[in-house]
Amino acid sequence: MERVEEIVGVNNTHPSRIINFDQTSVLLQNTYGKTLSPIGVKQVHVIQPPGEKERFTVGLAVTGDGQKFPAAIVFKGGVKTGQLSANILGKLKIPDNVRVFSTRTAWWNSRIDHEWIKQSFEEDTQNTLYLIRDHFAAHLKFESRELLESRNVDQVFIPRGMTGTYQPLDVGINAPFKANLKRAYHEWRKERAELTGKGYLRKPSRQDFIDFVSQAWADVNPETIENAFVGAQILPEPTYMIANEQTSVENDEAPLEFSFSSIEENSGDEVAEDSSLEPVDSPLMRVAETGSGINRWVGRRNLRSSIPGFA
Numbered sequence: 001m002e003r004v005e006e007i008v009g010v011n012n013t014h015p016s017r018i019i020n021f022d023q024t025s026v027l028l029q030n031t032y033g034k035t036l037s038p039i040g041v042k043q044v045h046v047i048q049p050p051g052e053k054e055r056f057t058v059g060l061a062v063t064g065d066g067q068k069f070p071a072a073i074v075f076k077g078g079v080k081t082g083q084l085s086a087n088i089l090g091k092l093k094i095p096d097n098v099r100v101f102s103t104r105t106a107w108w109n110s111r112i113d114h115e116w117i118k119q120s121f122e123e124d125t126q127n128t129l130y131l132i133r134d135h136f137a138a139h140l141k142f143e144s145r146e147l148l149e150s151r152n153v154d155q156v157f158i159p160r161g162m163t164g165t166y167q168p169l170d171v172g173i174n175a176p177f178k179a180n181l182k183r184a185y186h187e188w189r190k191e192r193a194e195l196t197g198k199g200y201l202r203k204p205s206r207q208d209f210i211d212f213v214s215q216a217w218a219d220v221n222p223e224t225i226e227n228a229f230v231g232a233q234i235l236p237e238p239t240y241m242i243a244n245e246q247t248s249v250e251n252d253e254a255p256l257e258f259s260f261s262s263i264e265e266n267s268g269d270e271v272a273e274d275s276s277l278e279p280v281d282s283p284l285m286r287v288a289e290t291g292s293g294i295n296r297w298v299g300r301r302n303l304r305s306s307i308p309g310f311a
Helices: 002-010 086-091 112-121 142-150 167-191 206-218 222-231 239-250 261-265 283-293
Strands: 018-026 056-063 071-077 096-104 129-134 154-159
Touching: 002 154, 018 167, 056 112, 056 129, 056 142, 056 167, 056 222, 071 112, 071 206, 086 239, 096 112, 096 206, 112 142, 142 154, 154 206
Parallel strands: 018 129, 071 096, 129 154
Antiparallel strands: 018 056, 056 071
């Protein structure tokens, strides 16, 4: 990981310009593992949705300072084209923190990778961005590398077999995201126990899964993302700790009005979502809003802007 050490240590790259991307497979039939049955029976029947288990793919991208790209969902499309029909797409309500793609296999391929890059990075990016990814075949294509270079994005590959150690999404983000996704499904299932004509539980629709992913991704808080970059040895410490250190130096006689525990506990509630907090004119906000070269940030927080003295 010498390349990462050079980017972070020697070049002193701001965490907002360090991006990690990974795709993860999600099982469509996320049914309960328990059921009720009389004691002593030899067979226990569990109602399951019909058909084979299907999967879709979710591509997640995050930055070192806790920002989130829209979650990219890849559904299984038509057999011939691999695309969802215009009729299906027209009926879907897609939230701002989600993008929808489709392939024949519902898996991330070079075409989806190319389209994701075009939608995620601006053509006139001034400051170099660093995209950390694994050696998945679609990431290695010449077309993707050429497109990234044209947008001033430097792709950095994690050593093979080391994603569990050096990839932030694998270290500390994918697991809570999938836990959120499972919880969203269970909450949905509690209200929808209707059966099909053959007695099976009715499966969630594409729209339902889009809503599940949107909610699950929104519930991943910025501190979780920053801590994952630290746990993956990409960054030495999260930016909210740097902000606290600078606040302590500049206001060493002022009473401390927050703690790390309160930030962690409230980050997904009042503090992170309080629209009344006005951002200060700090380098962080200027980079995130004008200099990042990233088309659309999702879930931008006002937490740091509420901490005086952060720069």
